[in-house]
Each structure stands twice: as C-alpha cells, then as structure tokens.
Amino acid sequence: MIDEELAKWLRTQSQDGTAPLGLRIATINGQVEGFGIASLTETAWVPWAPGRPDYTALEAWLASDAPKYLHDAKRQLKSLAGTGLTLEGVAGDAALSAWLLRPSTKADSLGGLTYYYLGETLPEPDPSQLVPETEALNPATEAWYLVRLQAELDARLDPGSLTVQRDIEVPLVPVLARMELQGVTVSADVLGELNSRLGTQAAEIAQQAYAEIGHEVNLGSPKQLQEVLFTELGMPKTRANKTGYSTDAQALADLQEAHPHPFLELLLKHRDATKIRQIVETLQTAIGADGRIHTTYEQTGSATGRISSNDPNLQNIPIKTEVGREVRSAFLSGEGFETLLTADYSQIEMRIMAHLSEDEGLIEAFRSGRTCTVSSAHASSASRPPR
Structure with a gap:
C-alpha cells in the first residue's frame, strides 16, 4: 500500500481509531522487516525500509492512542529501538491476558494460546530444523488471529482481572522495555x-579443608562429601535423598550447628566464596559493549505477580555480608544519571489490609505515620470483607 491507501485503510478498519487492530512486528536478525496489521475482516502487510518518505500514515498510527493488540508486546517494543518509530496505544497483550487467566502456567506462544483458547492450530516451523518443513504464518495473518484471541481472552477475564490488565500490567510493558534497553551501569x-x-580465597580455604582430612577431595561433589562427612568423619547423617544424604547448604549449616567440625566450617566458607564468585562471573559475562547490564524483566514469571529478573538475575545480589556489599558497590549510576535509588514499600501487606478492610484504627495509624502494631481487635476487624 502507498501511504494514502494505508491511511484510508487504517481509518476504515479501526473505525477512526476506536476499534482495536492486531499488530505483529516482523524481525530478521533483530532488525524490523515489516508490520502485520489486521482487523476482524481484513489484513495488511506493510514492509519497512528506513529512510523511505512514504511511511507517514504508519508512523502516525503507531504513535497514536489508537488501540492495538499484540503478543509479547515488550519484545516487540524493544525491536523498534533504533528505527525512530514510537509505539503507543497498546490495549492488550495476549501473553499477559493468558497469564492473568492461568497465572501458574508459563508464557505460551501465539500458536499455543490460539490452540488452547480458540481450538485452532497455527502452522509453526520447527526451530530445530535448519530448513523448516512447515512455513510460519505471515505476520498479517498472525495479527488477525491476535484480534480474535484477545477478544476471547477479555471475555474470559473477570472484571477485577480486566482492571488489573488495563491499569497495571499493560501500562507496565513499555516501562519494563525502557528499563531493559537502558540497562544498569557496572564497574568491570x-x-x-x-x-x-574470591578465587584466591576459595583456593586457600580448600587447601585448609584438605589439611583437616589429610587428602584432597572435590568440594563440589555430593558423593565425595558424603564419603568424607558420614564415613571418614562419622558425622550424623542428614536427611536422605536420591543419592544418599543431603549435602546442600541448609543441611550442612544445621549439621555444623549441632556437631561443629573444622572441615565442615571450612566447607561452608568455601561454598560461600564460590557462590558469590559465580554471581560475580555471571555479572561480568553480562556486561555489554556500552558498559551496562541488560537484564530481562519477566511479568509472567510467577503466580503471585512478582516481577523476576533473568539473564542475569539482578534480584539475587547479596547484601547481608561484607563481600556481598562489595558486589553491590560495582553497580553505578552511570553517565547522565545522578544517583542510584533504593525503594521498597513499608508494610505493604498491612496497608492493603487496611485499605480493603476499611479499619479506622489501621488507616489512622498509617495516616499519622505511627509504626503499625496490630492488636487482636484490629486483626479481627481487618479479616472481615469490605463493607
């Protein structure tokens, strides 16, 4: 379509921007190839070539508040980085909607969701095949399935979940996309x-541990540790597992507390040093050419709604030990930023309880800034449903 035709088509199919259209952004090797757009009755494929002058209608529609349905919207938003295009008006993300319906399940592909909710099979190429026997649908047809799929998902969501989708989950998508693209500066x-x-420290601790038992042993081998602890040293056996007896951190910590031994103390120190070193090495590997780490924030990673961080996980950086705080000191505000901010909700569960129960005592405690101590009377009244 030329620009004038596309503008007219978009106005007609979206009913002047009021009816949602499906959108699939096609990429090749991370570069945008084109856009599949669809209504319930028609589809359009708009190829993309940077620098062409006839994209006014496409750019205007993408940047407008006209409602758009996507699948895995965050990834598609990130694919637009570097194109100069802006995407606004995301009204639904099929992956998020499906997660709200079944929060205990993992995020599924568009084909998987279409099969589960619409009972229709989308042809999907086998990623293990060098030359797939099955060709994928073109993005315009995928966009058509998206319109139908999102309508079905919305119909199944209860009013409360629809509100969460509209007011929390979908607006969070572009925020997380920007966070991932921005990344976090670290000191290499x-x-x-x-x-x-830490490598030197771990090696020294290992030598001390070997001296305690008179020979070397693989401190990372559960089988060899079982032989040393329960046979050579005759220590009480921990809980049984498939390979014999547990040598995990908690089991060994409990064993050391009840039956202290120099070898066991050194083993625990070696594990601590090794664990933190692995975290450090993971962070080092993840540093990009811009000197920043670009993690992935997953909205659908847990049934509770807690956002997870992957590749690497920036939510498991230790803080309770001195060496853990050293790891955290490597994170910097970076050029163009003034400082790092640490923020957390204070007594968030209690605040939610006060809001839902409308308990006057709890509400007043928070309004006045007093530390909230729940009395049995407050706990009883807070357990009642809202009036």
Missing part, C-alpha cells in the same frame, strides 16, 4: 578485582 574493574580475590 570492581568485579574483576573481586573475582580474582
């Missing part, structure tokens, strides 16, 4: 020095 020098020091 700090991590490098820490990695070297």
